[in-house]
Amino acid sequence: MRATPLQRLLSFIFGWGAALLLFFPIAWMVLTSFKSERDATSPGLFFAPSLDAYREVFARADYLSFALNSVVISVGGTVLALLFAIPAAYAMAFHPTRRTRGTLLWMLSTKMLPPVGVLVPIYLLFRTAGLLDTRSGLVMIYALMNLPIVVWMLFTFYKEVPKEILEAGRMDGAKTAGEVWFLLLPLTLPGVASTGLLSLILCWNEAFWSLNLTSAGAAPLTAFIASFSSPEGLFFAKLSAASTMAIAPILVFGWFSQRQLVQGLTFGAVK
Amino acid sequence: MATLQLRDIRKSFGSVEVIKGIDLEIDDREFVVFVGPSGCGKSTLLRMIAGLEEITGGDLMINGKRINRVGPADRGLAMVFQSYALYPHMTVRQNMAFALRLARVPKADRDRKVGEAARILQLEPYLERRPKDLSGGQRQRVAIGRAIVRQPKVFLFDEPLSNLDAALRGQMRIELLRLHEELNATMIYVTHDQIEAMTMADKIVVLQAGRVEQVGSPLELYHHPANLFVAGFIGSPRMNLMGAKVVETGATGTSVALPSGPRIVVPVESGTMANGDAVTLGVRPEGLRIDPSGLIAGTVSLVERLGGLTLLHVMIEGSKFVTVQIEGSDPTRTHDQIRLAVDPAACHVFDKNGQALPQHSRHSMAA
Numbered sequence: 001m002r003a004t005p006l007q008r009l010l011s012f013i014f015g016w017g018a019a020l021l022l023f024f025p026i027a028w029m030v031l032t033s034f035k036s037e038r039d040a041t042s043p044g045l046f047f048a049p050s051l052d053a054y055r056e057v058f059a060r061a062d063y064l065s066f067a068l069n070s071v072v073i074s075v076g077g078t079v080l081a082l083l084f085a086i087p088a089a090y091a092m093a094f095h096p097t098r099r100t101r102g103t104l105l106w107m108l109s110t111k112m113l114p115p116v117g118v119l120v121p122i123y124l125l126f127r128t129a130g131l132l133d134t135r136s137g138l139v140m141i142y143a144l145m146n147l148p149i150v151v152w153m154l155f156t157f158y159k160e161v162p163k164e165i166l167e168a169g170r171m172d173g174a175k176t177a178g179e180v181w182f183l184l185l186p187l188t189l190p191g192v193a194s195t196g197l198l199s200l201i202l203c204w205n206e207a208f209w210s211l212n213l214t215s216a217g218a219a220p221l222t223a224f225i226a227s228f229s230s231p232e233g234l235f236f237a238k239l240s241a242a243s244t245m246a247i248a249p250i251l252v253f254g255w256f257s258q259r260q261l262v263q264g265l266t267f268g269a270v271k
Numbered sequence: 272m273a274t275l276q277l278r279d280i281r282k283s284f285g286s287v288e289v290i291k292g293i294d295l296e297i298d299d300r301e302f303v304v305f306v307g308p309s310g311c312g313k314s315t316l317l318r319m320i321a322g323l324e325e326i327t328g329g330d331l332m333i334n335g336k337r338i339n340r341v342g343p344a345d346r347g348l349a350m351v352f353q354s355y356a357l358y359p360h361m362t363v364r365q366n367m368a369f370a371l372r373l374a375r376v377p378k379a380d381r382d383r384k385v386g387e388a389a390r391i392l393q394l395e396p397y398l399e400r401r402p403k404d405l406s407g408g409q410r411q412r413v414a415i416g417r418a419i420v421r422q423p424k425v426f427l428f429d430e431p432l433s434n435l436d437a438a439l440r441g442q443m444r445i446e447l448l449r450l451h452e453e454l455n456a457t458m459i460y461v462t463h464d465q466i467e468a469m470t471m472a473d474k475i476v477v478l479q480a481g482r483v484e485q486v487g488s489p490l491e492l493y494h495h496p497a498n499l500f501v502a503g504f505i506g507s508p509r510m511n512l513m514g515a516k517v518v519e520t521g522a523t524g525t526s527v528a529l530p531s532g533p534r535i536v537v538p539v540e541s542g543t544m545a546n547g548d549a550v551t552l553g554v555r556p557e558g559l560r561i562d563p564s565g566l567i568a569g570t571v572s573l574v575e576r577l578g579g580l581t582l583l584h585v586m587i588e589g590s591k592f593v594t595v596q597i598e599g600s601d602p603t604r605t606h607d608q609i610r611l612a613v614d615p616a617a618c619h620v621f622d623k624n625g626q627a628l629p630q631h632s633r634h635s636m637a638a
Binding site: 162164165167168169170171172173174178182183186187 | 321322323342343344348349350352353354356357358359360369370373374417421
């Protein structure tokens with residue numbers, strides 16, 4: 001059925017409306033970051049743009065070390081999650097037992113708890129283990145945090161692979177690792193990639209654990225932003241500049257991988 | 272050189288036993304077909320031989336060595352799947368070379384073996400294509416090629432032709448037979464299609480509900496079915512089966528009578544049968560012929576003209592339909608009243624348990 005002009009107009013208005021609504025806070029933040037601290041609280045669209053806020057942010061904090069922490073922790077957390085999730089999802093998809101379904105649901109249910117509920121025990125565990133304010137500590141937490149989603153996504157991608165292909169591989173002499181490496185991973189590469197991308201983005205944006213478990217040494221960009229909403233008073237321009245710098249890498253990354261991401265996330269649904 | 276022995280092979284899923292003790296000998300270079308209705312366990316049995324399903328009980332031996340717990344790749348078997356199960360991300364060449372690559376065969380050897388298989392299967396022009404760019408028949412050949420390059424002791428085929436159209440299926444049947452000849456290999460082939468079984472097998476294993484009903488050459492099964500199931504399953508059109516009663520037993524044969532009276536002396540041993548016992552009389556469609564002085568009267572209800580053959584569906588005894596197969600194009604028409612003569616030598620008698628009474632003489636072609 002072809003859309004009438006009215007329908008097309010409406011979908012145009014709603015589509016762009018939703019997109020602008022979602023994008024507005026980000027646009028406003030970027031805009032504010034180029035204002036002077038005096039203009040920052042006023043809603044004016046016209047102002048003399050300056051880089052003062054950025055200069056001050058750079059002067060006050062070591063952006064690059066925070067950014068490096070973010071990269072290391074996000075990539076580390078994602079890689080660690082994939083390392084555990086790939087065999088887990090393989091086992092669940094191709095050698096299911098009566099309890100597989102329940103296990104999957106249980107894994108997902110852990111995502112429904114508020115993380116703050118386990119903050120104290122995790123904090124104490126980290127303190128005892130000497131993991132507070134370490135990158136490896138955050139890598140572990142992020143991997144655990146994303147594991148349920150990563151397993152679920154991989155599981156749905158793996159389910160699409162006919163069992164016979166892996167059986168043929170087994171007849172051809174592939175052991176379990178060979179099946180996964182030579183057959184399963186190449187066949188589900190788009191899915192694995194989009195799962196990894198999603199995990200990367202979730203890690204990058206995570207603030208709760210990074211704020212509570214790090215102080216200076218391993219703090220990622222989310223902590224960098226938070227350090228500008230200081231009790232000395234709000235400096236919106238600087239805060240915006242810091243935020244813009246924090247989200248810029250993931251924004252660029254997301255822009256380049258959006259095609260892959262959308263394809264991966266709708267993979268099961270479209271078929 | 273490969274022989275297989277199955278000794279009381281069993282398989283259970285939980286408390287459900289699906290393979291209920293199978294004994295079988297498969298000789299070197301034999302083409303063995305497992306045939307049976309869907310759900311009879313034939314595919315499960317093949318997968319157990321392949322090593323893809325665990326064996327719950329019994330012994331599986333290849334060349335006299337028990338291999339129940341040997342992994343699928345180390346049994347020296349190759350399997351062709353119903354869905355072909357080609358690796359979609361690899362070219363035809365890579366598909367066929369995969370097993371050799373895993374076995375760390377040097378590249379030159381790999382190329383030579385793949386080239387050889389491609390030549391046998393006429394796949395040379397397609398070596399650099401991916402499976403999705405091939406037709407069904409070509410994919411089928413790649414799947415076979417993947418098996419050939421491994422030079423397995425035994426080839427396993429799981430309903431390999433069921434995804435092909437009728438013309439291609441006939442052609443692939445011949446190609447498989449040619450391949451069997453050329454490779455001199457032992458082959459085990461699973462199908463539900465009794466025509467494939469009849470035309471390809473050296474030995475047919477008829478399975479039903481996880482049990483072997485009969486093992487034998489195609490013509491042995493056709494001419495000497497051991498029981499009602501095999502009699503009904505093998506042969507197309509199906510054997511005509513009619514309720515009858517034993518009226519006389521003797522050294523020359525067993526006389527049975529149809530409910531409306533006609534008597535036939537069938538050359539089978541009576542064994543413990545007594546007069547009055549209920550039996551089933553089986554007659555192949557070609558064992559009946561039109562004869563004005565025949566014993567059985569009937570009305571033609573349908574005529575199927577295949578050109579070389581004519582199949583008449585005839586109502587006899589008021590309610591029972593039998594199929595009559597006549598060579599050539601017969602002039603008989605629907606609604607004609609006819610009389611049928613029965614060739615006693617083409618008759619079978621089954622007792623009330625469905626077991627065939629032994630025939631006096633063996634068919635010359637049924638080894």
